[in-house]
Amino acid sequence: MILAEDQKIEIKCLEVKQPIGTYYIGVIGHEDLVKISYADIRRLEVGDEKREVEIYSGIQRELSKNRVKEISKYVNLIDATFPSSVILHINEKDVEYNNETKIMYLPFRDNVAKVLDGQHRIAGLENYEGTKDGFDVNVTIFIEMELEDQAIVFATINKTQTKVNKSLVADLFAFAKFRSPQKTCHNIVRALNQKEGSPFKDKIKILGTADDKEKETITQATFSEKLMQFLSKDPMDDRNTYKKGKIPEKYTGIELERRPLRNLFIEENDADIAKIIWEYFDAVQEKWPNAWWEVKREMILNKSTGFLAFMRFFKDAYVKKGEIGSIVSKDYYKSLFDKTTLKEKDFNRDNFLPGSGGQSKLYNQLVEETEI
Known part of the structure; x- marks a missing residue:
């Protein structure tokens, strides 16, 4: 009143x-x-x-x-x-x-x-x-x-006041009872980190584990946040919609091209989302295996600089294929990567500085050389 x-x-x-x-x-x-x-x-x-x-x-x-x-x-x-x-x-x-x-x-x-x-x-x-x-x-x-x-x-x-670790926030969504983009991405990231044969096997820094820290090069938060961009333009609103007992809307047209995994998420095909990402990065690790698996300070492919650049390129390549919602084979991505001049030794801090500048430079080179 x-x-x-x-x-x-x-x-x-x-x-x-x-x-x-x-x-x-x-x-x-x-x-x-x-x-x-x-x-x-x-x-x-x-x-x-x-x-x-x-x-x-x-x-x-x-x-x-x-x-x-x-x-x-x-x-x-x-x-x-x-x-x-x-x-x-x-x-x-x-x-x-x-x-x-x-x-x-x-x-x-x-x-x-x-x-x-x-x-x-x-x-x-x-x-x-x-x-x-x-x-x-x-x-x-x-x-x-x-x-x-x-x-x-x-x-x-x-x-x-201590700033909350973003990976801790991502991890806590595992306890959520309701569906949400946050929980889905958390589950997918954990699955990719655990499954034998996954290109991300033991490479993700998951809170609460202390197995082989030398292999972990990508944080759970970095992976979850980037993947979430392909599922939702407003994750908190989607989460709120599910908590109200409703289902968020699907995307069409340009919005679906911007977030091509959206409708798979709405249809609860989380396994397909995981497989799509698996196939793409399987092509990456087969094309540049040493740069992907070896952990060296000067190398950037398996760290946030390389990961985020390739995630950005993934959207372009996946949408270009024209089969949004389908699992695209790694052979398609390998045919694109074969067009690039990038060698394993090129993925270093001198060529691609850590941060947004290096990410953009690598992404732009992939776009230009693959003509995607």
Whole structure:
């Protein structure tokens, strides 16, 4: 329910005492949180007209538009959640707290609560379109905190946060009960890494294993993310559709050419997807066996530079064959590779620098020489 600006927001809160002082933990509706919060953005201001003077104020980082867009989409998924607390600072004059009822009263107006952590989540919640029950958010509220302490809290939170390993994220989809592009790609990558005769046998860095690390040259996350591009233009939306008990749409025309494994995924022909990738890279490893299987620092074919370039070329070659949805034999790809001047010794860091530049150079050479 939207309140008038002369009304108060009621928040159920518990008082917490720690070395830094007393603060409160509570629950607030997303609409109220969006209304009363603001971020003290660390910004660049222009001083002298003859030269720009960098004057920094505040303790927050600027909003990332891409991050806000990502969260705006996420909050509308069927299983969206923000389990960690949004951290706010509020001036004492704006707070009333009843210690008996454990209720805090705040004015329903702009610029009441400074955001110390969680500004992207709040910005994303502005686009929440979910149920009438709304989206409750757990908040940590500091009252009348010195600016220095605010900065310390912010810095401590962001300094100690550890970025989640992408391969761990990919691995966790194995536990998902519902179908999704993420789970399908995870299963395919694991199968290709385990099956005898696979061109990827023991070559993928899978979390939780420690067999032959010297042979592992491609991360699970790199493989899964690239393969997923051939299945879906919006993996999270597809996952959300399956969780609702529905089936995502198939692709046709240009969209199917961009993501040629899409309809196999929708038809749950995951084994065929795995076989298609198997046949293609079987041709790669037969054409350049030493460059593919030997692990040397200077060689790039069996690392992300070579792998991603060849995955990019796979789409072109597969679509060119004109049999989207079918398992194409490795002989077709070998006939294309025979047109190239690439020798095993050419797949080195001097010719193809690690990163996007080297990937593009290798991909472009494959396209030009095969006339695909």
